[in-house]
Amino acid sequence: MAIFYILLLFMIIAAIIAIETKNLLSSVICIGALGFGASLMFLFLRAPDIAITQIVVEVLGLIILIRATISRDLTFITGDKEFFGTVISVVIIFVIFLAGVKVFETLPDFGTAIFTEAPDAASQTYISKGLHDTGAANIVASVILDYRAYDTLGEATVLFTSIIGATVILRKKAKKLLEDPE
Amino acid sequence: MKGMTIIVKTVSSWIKVLIVLFGIYIILFGHLTPGGGFAGGVILASSYLLLMLAFGREFVQKDLPLALDSKLDCLGALLFAMIAVLGLVLCDKIFFANFLYQKYLPGQPFNLISAGTIPFSNIAIGLKVGASLFLVIFLLSTFRRDTSA
Amino acid sequence: MSIPLPLFIAVPLVMAFFLPMFGRKGKTAATVLANLVTVSLLVFAVASIGKTEVYEVGKWSIPLGINLVLDGLSSLLLLAISVVASAAMLFSARYMEQYTAKAKYLSLFLLMVAGMNGVVLSGDIFNLFVFLEIASLASYALVGFGCEHEELEASFKYMVLGTIASIFILFAVALVYGNTGTLNMAYISQAIQNSGLNAGLKFALALFIAGFGLKAALVPFHAWLPDAHPSAPAPISAMLSGILIKTLGIYALVRVVFNVFGISVSIGWLLVVLGLLSMVAGAFLAIGQWDFKRLLAYSSISQIGYVILGIGLGGLIIAKDNNLPWASLAILGGLFHLVNHAVYKSLLFLTSGSVQMSTGTRQLKQMGGLAEKLPFTRATCTIASASIVGIPPFSGFWSKLILVVAAVQAGFYWIAAIIVFVSLCTLIMYLKVQRYVFLGELPENLQQIKENRGSMLVAMVFLACLCALMGLLVLVPCLKQSILEPAVKVLTDGLEYSAIVMKM
Amino acid sequence: MPYALCFLLFMLGLYCAVVKKNMVKIVIGILVMEYAVNLFLIMLGYRFGGTAPIIERGQLLESGQIANTFLNSSVDPLPQALVLTAIVISLGSLALMISICIRTYEKYGTFDITQIRRLKG
Numbered sequence: 029m030a031i032f033y034i035l036l037l038f039m040i041i042a043a044i045i046a047i048e049t050k051n052l053l054s055s056v057i058c059i060g061a062l063g064f065g066a067s068l069m070f071l072f073l074r075a076p077d078i079a080i081t082q083i084v085v086e087v088l089g090l091i092i093l094i095r096a097t098i099s100r101d102l103t104f105i106t107g108d109k110e111f112f113g114t115v116i117s118v119v120i121i122f123v124i125f126l127a128g129v130k131v132f133e134t135l136p137d138f139g140t141a142i143f144t145e146a147p148d149a150a151s152q153t154y155i156s157k158g159l160h161d162t163g164a165a166n167i168v169a170s171v172i173l174d175y176r177a178y179d180t181l182g183e184a185t186v187l188f189t190s191i192i193g194a195t196v197i198l199r200k201k202a203k204k205l206l207e208d209p210e
Numbered sequence: 211m212k213g214m215t216i217i218v219k220t221v222s223s224w225i226k227v228l229i230v231l232f233g234i235y236i237i238l239f240g241h242l243t244p245g246g247g248f249a250g251g252v253i254l255a256s257s258y259l260l261l262m263l264a265f266g267r268e269f270v271q272k273d274l275p276l277a278l279d280s281k282l283d284c285l286g287a288l289l290f291a292m293i294a295v296l297g298l299v300l301c302d303k304i305f306f307a308n309f310l311y312q313k314y315l316p317g318q319p320f321n322l323i324s325a326g327t328i329p330f331s332n333i334a335i336g337l338k339v340g341a342s343l344f345l346v347i348f349l350l351s352t353f354r355r356d357t358s359a
Numbered sequence: 360m361s362i363p364l365p366l367f368i369a370v371p372l373v374m375a376f377f378l379p380m381f382g383r384k385g386k387t388a389a390t391v392l393a394n395l396v397t398v399s400l401l402v403f404a405v406a407s408i409g410k411t412e413v414y415e416v417g418k419w420s421i422p423l424g425i426n427l428v429l430d431g432l433s434s435l436l437l438l439a440i441s442v443v444a445s446a447a448m449l450f451s452a453r454y455m456e457q458y459t460a461k462a463k464y465l466s467l468f469l470l471m472v473a474g475m476n477g478v479v480l481s482g483d484i485f486n487l488f489v490f491l492e493i494a495s496l497a498s499y500a501l502v503g504f505g506c507e508h509e510e511l512e513a514s515f516k517y518m519v520l521g522t523i524a525s526i527f528i529l530f531a532v533a534l535v536y537g538n539t540g541t542l543n544m545a546y547i548s549q550a551i552q553n554s555g556l557n558a559g560l561k562f563a564l565a566l567f568i569a570g571f572g573l574k575a576a577l578v579p580f581h582a583w584l585p586d587a588h589p590s591a592p593a594p595i596s597a598m599l600s601g602i603l604i605k606t607l608g609i610y611a612l613v614r615v616v617f618n619v620f621g622i623s624v625s626i627g628w629l630l631v632v633l634g635l636l637s638m639v640a641g642a643f644l645a646i647g648q649w650d651f652k653r654l655l656a657y658s659s660i661s662q663i664g665y666v667i668l669g670i671g672l673g674g675l676i677i678a679k680d681n682n683l684p685w686a687s688l689a690i691l692g693g694l695f696h697l698v699n700h701a702v703y704k705s706l707l708f709l710t711s712g713s714v715q716m717s718t719g720t721r722q723l724k725q726m727g728g729l730a731e732k733l734p735f736t737r738a739t740c741t742i743a744s745a746s747i748v749g750i751p752p753f754s755g756f757w758s759k760l761i762l763v764v765a766a767v768q769a770g771f772y773w774i775a776a777i778i779v780f781v782s783l784c785t786l787i788m789y790l791k792v793q794r795y796v797f798l799g800e801l802p803e804n805l806q807q808i809k810e811n812r813g814s815m816l817v818a819m820v821f822l823a824c825l826c827a828l829m830g831l832l833v834l835v836p837c838l839k840q841s842i843l844e845p846a847v848k849v850l851t852d853g854l855e856y857s858a859i860v861m862k863m
Numbered sequence: 864m865p866y867a868l869c870f871l872l873f874m875l876g877l878y879c880a881v882v883k884k885n886m887v888k889i890v891i892g893i894l895v896m897e898y899a900v901n902l903f904l905i906m907l908g909y910r911f912g913g914t915a916p917i918i919e920r921g922q923l924l925e926s927g928q929i930a931n932t933f934l935n936s937s938v939d940p941l942p943q944a945l946v947l948t949a950i951v952i953s954l955g956s957l958a959l960m961i962s963i964c965i966r967t968y969e970k971y972g973t974f975d976i977t978q979i980r981r982l983k984g
Contacts, residue, residue, distance in 0.1 A: 036868040047879040074915045074938045076244035084252040132866040134559035135537045139911040141939045142540040149540040150422045164241035167916040171944040173328045178416045182489035183948040190955030191342040193500025194962040287376040305365035511967045537907045
């Protein structure tokens, strides 16, 4: 249990540094720390699939982010900070946070998963019948590629969309002269 | 960009093989062990990324041209969609039916060939993810040079 | 003829995966194929009118798998999506010649359509989120398609706000899962009916309203729309304003509020107030604009206000005194206005694209006297303007009339007054467009322009005919009963949605 | 209590995305929010002393049933499937967002959104 608190505090500290540091590159590095913390957390929460995916995505995401920041002239934002606006947004966000904390009391306590209480939860069936229904020993694989494969089609499409979008945004010439109409 | 020193080049050309093998392993055993198409695909992309860092962009271009890469991307996505549509055709008009497991190839649990279409979906996703992520990183890294030159 | 529901998503998806393989040479073939897809979707949508169907993907019974639900509301939206998409696709065939990478454009367009169809058909809350992301990501890329300064800036702004909205929605989905243990909308609805709304679910509902409200550009959340919609290429502006904000925003919001969480008096008031704010603020901001497309974008905010006002008013009446006939009338007005707005706003954006392509500018002050140079554009634009203002034979009149009658009937006289007042503002807005674009002096530099004919013209005339004929949807009883009333019934039934879905 | 810390992370991200004026900082804020939501989903499925939802050879009994040791200790597989999808979606939007950032940088020469302001109103 203690390990979760340590990791969460580590992640929060990394996030604060990433948000507040002036240097963009160090802020990107802190995001890396945050991501690896999340990956460890997933491992301790018994989600090895997610941990693997998180770690490889983290590496790629870091490369993409560093690519965006490195060898740019990293002018720091010096412009007059709107102090008043910052204070107001901090207050608003803090109020939402306090309201939100109450919300979590309605959830089952940490460590008692909801599906053990709900009688007709789908997850019960997944772990008891998953191997029989789909033949995959990895229940997560059986969920993402058989029970909820339609979601995964959507997921692959999202990735496809974003890659096509990125190639479109990064193409060299966007407009061309049109030949005379008709 | 000419690439790095001879030591880095040699070592990375060996390691690349290992990374590709690891990626393929992660993809193929996705239904038995942690991992799967997505994680494996990212690992495949990172092997080519290593090559690009060590040898420079031109070398990778020869190995895996950009046009081919984007075709592979489309192909992976098409394959996955085809698996879904095949269910519509082969298995009583059910979109995304695991037709292999239910009808043709039940297989034994815990074997490589089990779980019907799941390994094939993993392969399609791995192909798609690997190709597309390499594509986007390549594009991002070449973008600035082209416009400034 | 029964159409398997997944085809609505599978056909555009497969074609979208296939199209980028066409290079520069296969451009014509790609355009023809993409148009075929949108037209076939239109045929599917017409064929599925009046059906109620639940499709279990992969034959996994709910809640194990994901289900697709086709009911009156979905088929109304499917019809609107496919009408606007086929017109915009036809228009792009010629219009998009001025940009490069046409095959990728077509692919993104189809992905956006597939995403919207997926949102409309989905019966699973997480699946709804996934398809919403597909449509949103495609639209972010399409807004920045021109890669000019303004377009990239607008695209970034849109993308940041849109992504924050998506994360809100995902967080709300997580909260709902944590409280009920299921993701299927029918099961969630049932669990809520059994246990009532606790604080966690209320917070989730607030997050849903904020997230979908951001996607729909209701007034406190509207900052991105006036930048994003004008910056996109004209057919995409037509899609975004015409249908995207309605599918991702209004449809999803209404589905979650009415069918999953259940309407209450406070939520009804919230929707009415949001609608009124959007109507008034959008109209005032629009009058001051001198950029043709930006004016249209602000007017979209105002018109979205009408839709959400009508639906919210209906919900309020249901929750307050459960008077179903009155509520149905208000919701009918809202939904009919949704369809009308989809048609005439996309037509207006298409005409603005035609004007921009001929004159090379969007500034109202630099145009004038185009009536004789662009006769067809002028005619279609006038029809659309008459429609949006609410001149009797055209479609906009009927939906506004229904809204006013519904408000008066339920005793909200001040709401009726505001509706009429905003209509007057709309009249001023479109008189301004007519005056500065089509009448007045023709500037020197525009003497040589020609009208773009071909596919652009066909698309505009198609939508203009629809504008003129849409009134029939409420006037002819059999059309009304088969298209609009089932949609209204889905909303007035409210929480019975879960029983209907589970029974099938 | 871990939920509240997770929510704090979410709020930090929201604060960063709303207040900061640098495009990359905004992207970072969005990333932090995404991590927080993913973590929250996985936490929902955890149970004390749980095991990963992967069946091992010994746990498939002769009768075709799954051993109770697995059934009583496996964590919830459904949130894991959702998070897998959510991670991919966040990677996709990250790639698109960074492309837009880089292209904008080429046009304007800065990441500062107070200086990127051609659109008015």
